[in-house]
Amino acid sequence: MAGATGAQLEAIPIPDHYRGAYLRKEDVGIFEGIASSAKDPRKSLHLGDVPTPELAPDEVMVAVMASSINFNTVWSSIFEPVSTFGFLEKLGRSGSLWDQRHNQPYHVIGSDGSGVIIRVGASVRNWKVGDKVTIHCNYVDDQDPSAHDDSMMATNQRIWGFETNFGGLADLTVVKANQLMPKPAHLSWEEAAVNALCNSTSYRMLVSKNGAAMKQGDVVLIWGATGGIGGYAVQYVLNGGGIPVGVVSSKEKADLLRDMGCEAVIDRSEMGYKFWKDETTQDESEWRRFGKDIRSLVGEDPDIVFEHPGRSTMGASVYVAKKGGLIMTCAATSGYMIEYDNRHLWMKLKTIKSSHFANYREAFEANRLISKGMIQPVISKTYPLEEVGAACYSVHRNEHEGKIGVLTLSPSENLGIDNLEMRERIGENKIGRFRRY
Structure with a gap:
């Protein structure tokens, strides 16, 4: 924050412990017999010191200024559909000493982050200490040949902070160098932190050839159109010359959608x-x-249904897609055991296609659009790390809009903005639209 050079940062000793939001293996059974909706992340998430891991040659250590809450944070905290400690145990069994570090009786979670590089491993080439970065969550071994066509298809692909340890809801993190992207200079730490997971997911689903490859004039039905991924999806459809139809659950959300430029709005409430x-x-x-x-x-x-609620909506999504249309699915926040009438799929030649996060190129391209001010962050509220349980609880109960940011090392909001001229050109109304609503 004081503008230290890379050399000055390198001269500061790395502590042997750091503050993080973590789960305990001993707590895995605490919600047994309790309905999912009644499980309280505030009871399972702990904040405290954890040991600083050793840095692998292909990794960097980042001082995390801000992070965010995703639905995988909620799933981790309520140990559904499975405990994430199973992921850490599997990673630890893979043989590498570096992988074995992850198998701990604690799990530092969080799959988003923005911050400053404070250490680089011996084989890191394109990044240096002092660089300001955002972090995407595709954790993959780039020495595995299965990762080199589409890394999301890699046999060992994982989501950082969910299927790996040392996640972003902490003061420090270690990540692979191929997870790094430049921090958008016109955004604050928290505005930069909330984008990578959801923005990249929406980009792959709609824009990428690995997803819908949306073209001009396509009608795109977007469930939860003011939510974490939906808020980005609306922007991609509008930017790409498509016609978004946004589905929301209140008049206030409908007003927000129209303010974004989405004219076709359905308020399901x-x-x-x-x-x-x-x-x-x-x-x-x-x-x-x-x-x-x-x-x-x-x-x-x-033409395209942007589907992520899962069980509650999949039957309707398959039905309403046009003949030959595409149902693009990436999640199942209302339940993953889905049902639909297969007659409406096969007799009308429709397609269900799946998507899961994004590869490095897709994440980098999505971050580039953020950096150019062509896509805006959808942050609506920020919590300090001390209140991470409350932040996670809010997302679990769908009390939020867009994305919730979490301040880690950053002591307050609106810090870390380096390009004020660009910010003024874009306008606070656009950048802060979700906060206003």
């Missing part, structure tokens, strides 16, 4: 859709009503 008659039976008449409402707004069925 107003429309009262009931896609499920009960826990086991879906209602096709409600799918038809939903499809009719989409056509009344844009005159046609969606």
Whole structure:
């Protein structure tokens, strides 16, 4: 923060411990018998000192200024659908001494981060101490040949801070050098920290050839259009000449969508859709009503459905996609055991395609668009690291909008902005739109 040079940072000794938000292996069973919605991350997330890991040759150590909460943070904290300690044990068994470091009785979580490099491993070439960076969460061994066409297809691909230890919700982190991207100079630490996971995911789903390869004029139905990935998806559709149809759950969210430039908005709280008659039976008449409402707004069925709620919406998503259309799915926040009427898929030649985060090129391209001010962060609120449990609880209960940032080493908001001229040119109204709402 004081503008120390790389040489000055290198001269500062690295402590043998650091402050992090972590889970304890001994707590894995504390929520047994409790419904998912009633599980409280504030009871499982701990904040305290953990040992500083040794740095591998292909890694960097980053002083983390800010991080964020993702749904995988929630899943980690409530030990669903499985405990993440199983991931750490598997990684530890892979044979490498560096991999064995991750298998600990504690798990420092968090899959986003922005900060300053304070150490580089002996084989790191493109980064140096003092560089300001954001971190993407694709943790992959680039010496594995399976990683070199699309690294998301690598046999050993993992998500940093979820399937690995030493995540971003901490004052320090160690990451592979191929996880680094330049920090957007016009953004604060917390604004820069919230983008990588969700922005990259949306980019791959919609823009990349590995996803929908959206073209101009495509109608894209976006569930949760003001949420973490939905807020980026709306921007990509608008930037790419598509026609977004945003689905939200309140009038306030509908107003936010229209402010973003999305004209076709469906407020499901107003429309009262009931896609499920009960826990086991879906209602096709409600799918038809939903499809009719989409056509009344844009005159046609969606070419692409941006699908991530999972069980609650997949039946409707498959139904409303146009003949030959694509249902692009990346998550299942409402449940991963999905059901749909396969007749509406095969007889109308529709496709379900999956996506999971992004490879390095996709993440880098998505970060480039952030850096150019063409995509805006969707941060709505910030918590200090001391309140990480409350931040995670808020996301678990869907009380948030967009993304929630977490200040780690940064003592307050709105620090770390290096390009004020660019920020003024873009406008605080755009950059801070989700905060205003």
